[in-house]
Amino acid sequence: MRIGTGWDLHRLVSKRALVLGGVVIPSDKGEAAHSDGDVLVHAIIDALLGSLAKGDIGSHFPDTDPAYKDADSMQLLKKVLSEDLPPYHIENIDTTLILQTPKLRPHIEAIRKNLAKAMGLKLEQVSVKAKTAEGILGELGSGDAVIAQATVLIS
Numbered sequence: 001m002r003i004g005t006g007w008d009l010h011r012l013v014s015k016r017a018l019v020l021g022g023v024v025i026p027s028d029k030g031e032a033a034h035s036d037g038d039v040l041v042h043a044i045i046d047a048l049l050g051s052l053a054k055g056d057i058g059s060h061f062p063d064t065d066p067a068y069k070d071a072d073s074m075q076l077l078k079k080v081l082s083e084d085l086p087p088y089h090i091e092n093i094d095t096t097l098i099l100q101t102p103k104l105r106p107h108i109e110a111i112r113k114n115l116a117k118a119m120g121l122k123l124e125q126v127s128v129k130a131k132t133a134e135g136i137l138g139e140l141g142s143g144d145a146v147i148a149q150a151t152v153l154i155s
């Protein structure tokens, strides 16, 4: 068995979609990014690559490469799962989102289901938790940034 952790942060700006785990969440702000900015999927990709000691998302999918402009992060995740993960497979993933607003609780199950389906996992192998920044920590507390953390166990 091997374990990996991932972390990602994106600024939130108007006129961008808020995409978390491949699910578009109703919000007046979304992630500023070269790709679709799916902070949760980016953290999961980094956790997977970390568990394999194969570098990080930036080394695999450089944001200077026009090929990844507005990239669907789910497709990047699927590429890592098909090309980098074998012969290992995922035992479980556990993730945390930190977002001041909007409240994510109504969307957690949709995010879990979408991730489980995309990753070929059972629902009970995918944990997604969410919390606010308690209104503190600068841009995070003012709702102008989002953080995701992920841990993955592979065997």
Ligand code: MG
Residues within 6 Å of the ligand: 008, 009, 010, 033, 037, 038, 039, 042
């Ligand atoms: Mg990112």
